[in-house]
Amino acid sequence: MPELAENDDLGSSGKAVALEKRDTAQDGRRFSPSAGRNKAVIADVLSRILKAEARILEIASGTGEHGAHFVSVMPQIHWTYSDVDAISRASQSAWVAHHNFGGRLTGPVEVDAAFPEWGDAEARGEWDAIFCANMIHIAPFETAEGLIAGAGRLLRPGGMLIVYGPFARNGEIADSNARFSEDLKRRDPSWGVRDLDRDIAPLATSSGLEQTDIISMPANNLIAVFQKT
Numbered sequence: 001m002p003e004l005a006e007n008d009d010l011g012s013s014g015k016a017v018a019l020e021k022r023d024t025a026q027d028g029r030r031f032s033p034s035a036g037r038n039k040a041v042i043a044d045v046l047s048r049i050l051k052a053e054a055r056i057l058e059i060a061s062g063t064g065e066h067g068a069h070f071v072s073v074m075p076q077i078h079w080t081y082s083d084v085d086a087i088s089r090a091s092q093s094a095w096v097a098h099h100n101f102g103g104r105l106t107g108p109v110e111v112d113a114a115f116p117e118w119g120d121a122e123a124r125g126e127w128d129a130i131f132c133a134n135m136i137h138i139a140p141f142e143t144a145e146g147l148i149a150g151a152g153r154l155l156r157p158g159g160m161l162i163v164y165g166p167f168a169r170n171g172e173i174a175d176s177n178a179r180f181s182e183d184l185k186r187r188d189p190s191w192g193v194r195d196l197d198r199d200i201a202p203l204a205t206s207s208g209l210e211q212t213d214i215i216s217m218p219a220n221n222l223i224a225v226f227q228k229t
Contacts, residue, residue: 022063028094030063034134038218039069042133042164045215045223049160052076054128057121057154059113059147060084060135064092071105081107082121114139114146118154126156133164136200137181140190145203148226152207155228161209164223167196174220196224 023031050056053076058067061081071079081092089108096105109120113135130151136144151161166177173181173193181193194200201211209226217223 024091025094027098028090029098030065030088030091030094032063032065035063035065038133038164038221039066041217042066042223043070043073045217046070046131046162047074049162049213049225050074050077050129054078056080056129056131057109057124057127058082059111059130059132059150060088060139061092061108062088062134064088064095064108066131066133067092067105068095068099071101072099076104078104078106080109080121080124081105082109082111082118084110084112112146113150114143116146116149118150121150122154127154127159128156129160129162130155131162131164135165136163137165137184137193138188138191141194141199144194144200148200148203148207148209151226152204152209152228155209157228159228160212161204161226161228162223163200163226164217165221166193167200167222167224168193168198169195170197171195177220196222200224 025031055078057080059082061067061083064081067079067081071077083089083092089110092108096107099105111118111121132147148161155161166180168177177193184191184193204211204226208229210229211224212227213225215223
């Protein structure tokens, strides 16, 4: 379960885009405590399941730390940031400017996952993978629906939707995730920890995606992998 800060990180919309306090460097890069904790273990999983020269679109890229770290440890992948929030996109742009990855770290693209059309992400063609971390539970369920529909629309055949975060399983939920979900619902009734089997998997099936892997991660999080058939 993520740690909750006293003050939400407010985006340009005036709504919370994170549940933690974040620091900002002089060059505009922002730093997420949760990304700092989980980026290495997520990278370990991605390095096993992504092909060497995969083109990945990240939805809700947040500070941009994940993409920058993943590109640094997987030297052939191509990673594109996206976000609906302007403050987050500014941080992502600062991470792109900070590193010299030979064009393998790009963006950000403005994408609202809940919308049926993703702008420049659509124009770039099909993707080998779409990655999304810690968004589904702090957004209305329509955002999860849009994320999965977008993956079904834009992934190459055999491409993967990879989601990371806390989930329930068939009505069962870890105590810490249950407490977290109740806190989220107090903040916004449209938020909450989703059930991977009851809420997410049926959407994937209807979008032409087959669940291929579920990987247990620290702090009662999961990585779920869905492959386009």
